[in-house]
Amino acid sequence: MNRSGSSPSAATNYLLCTNCRKVLRKDKRIRVSQPLTRGPSAFIPEKDVVQANTVDERTNFLVEEYSTSGRLDNITQVMSLHTQYLESFLRSQFYMLRMDGPLPLPHRHYIAIMAAARHQCSYLINMHVDEFLKTGGMAEWLNGLEYVPQRLRNLNDINKLLAHRPWLITKEHIQKLVKTGENNWSLPELVHAVVLLTHYHALASFVFGSGINPERNPEISNGFRLIAVNNFCVCDLANDNNIENASLTSSNFRIVGSLSELEALMDRMKRLQEERGDEEASQEEMTTRFEKEKKERLFVVAGDTFHSFPLSDFEEDMVVTSDVSRYIEDPGYGYEDFARRGEEHLPTFRAQDYTWENHGFSLVNRLYSDIGHLLDEKFRMVYNLTYNTMATHEDVDTTMLRRALFNYVHCMFGIRYDDYDYGEVNQLLERSLKVYIKTVTCYPERTTKRMYDSYWHQFKHSEKVHVNLLLMEARMQAELLYALRAITRHLT
Secondary structure: OOOOOOOHHHHOOEEEOOOOOOEEEOOOEEEEEOOOOOOOEOOOOHHHHHHHHHHOHHHHHHHHHHOOOOOOOHHHHHHHHHHHHHHHHHHHHHHHHHOOOOOOHHHHHHHHHHHHHOOOOHHHHHHHHHHHHHOOOOHHHHHOHHHOOHHHHOOHHHHHHHHHOHHHOOHHHHHHHHOOHHHOOOHHHHHHHHHHHHHHHHHHHHHHHOOEOOOOOOOOOOOEEEEEOOOOOHHHHHHHOOOOOOOOOHHHHOOOOHHHHHHHHHHHHHHHHHHOOOOOOOHHHHHHHHHHHHHHHHHOOOOOOOOOOOOOHHHHOOOOOHHHHOOOOOOOOOOOOOOOOOOOOOOOEEHHHOOHHHHHHHHHHHHOOOHHHHHHHHHHHHHHOOOOEEOOEEOOOOHHHHHHHHHHHHHHOOEEOOOOOOHHHHHHOOHHHHHHHHHHHHOHHHOOHHHHHOOOOOOOHHHHHHHHHHHHHHHHHHHHHHHHHHHHHHHO
16 A cells, blocks of 8 residues: 555555554554453453353363463463363373473473464463473573574474465475484474474464453553554454453444344255255366365455455565564564465365375374374364354254364365365355454464454354364364475475
């Protein structure tokens, strides 16, 4: 957006708010009052989460058994809406951070910091800065990457690619890491690092998608904090995920037709189920539908519910605050659509050619003992988790909807399932939900409460948290598949 009479350099100092179209200064900072009462999430009423925690004693047991911080943090409180999944999550996270493994404990937390920094996730960064120091990490490393061993710095490329464009990872990236003399990584160490990177990229999606509030800081006494607004606008401060925006309650965004919206979705699910008994589409038709969905994603603009055109470079420009950027290189590197218009197409990742079940699981388990079993349990748990309800309806088979959510995330990363009809995605996922999914998965730091409230108006918050769990695990699995395929190619 370069008006006549303005220089390109001047334009780089400003951004457009994708909600209200207001021009913002990148270096803008504001004072924000500390809320008197806070829940674990800026998006979910505190009572909804607290009631779940009060009823379920299992959550407290899991925290005592598997929490590395030893307390009921805000992520755990929100995840406790689904205790079955929470157990799988905490067990796998505890294993990769605390149990026997190829990497020293401080390195594990520093890698988590590097991963979280790709999405400017200060919540996770702060958490693992504390853990890094508690496990004996050198405080000097927290000054930035130039203070850490070259071996850790060498993870920058794979961290960047996994977070934003995992389809670009090749066996050459793996070879560069395992064949660099005194700074080389063993394959078990590298797999451990990859698991940590993918875990925390995906967890950043959950943090922003669920509006996780920062942990209470008892040292804040004056009731105000100075926060960087950056590319966020005061029209939706919940985008920062650091405050509760009381004015943006879910009731503000209810629409008259929300009940009919739910009934329409249920009708579409029923019709699709009935049509499955008819003649199946040919492989050629299935491929055509995937390509169509892949191209349509170009018009699903993250962070903008109301416009159907891709963001310009001006609007996509991201600003990273200095306290976060010290942990990464090339901070402007971000997600680009797998199928960009006017560019040569990258080959689609056919899921049947390299699956988690038949390829990734065995490789990761061989190089990093037992983590494969824990990850597999977590993937299966979230994919199969169901209470057979949809909003106020009971005895509903939600398999079709869960699969659409999972496969849509993989579609954004260029992964195609030959046996899946991508026509179902358009039938089941409304536009506002697609915008939300793309933002949470690809640009999580842009997620707003407005976007969270914009879809599935009649659904419970626990059901939306389930959506976020599905998005998180689908993203982690997609990143892992690309990395593990590259390692397999290196080995062969």
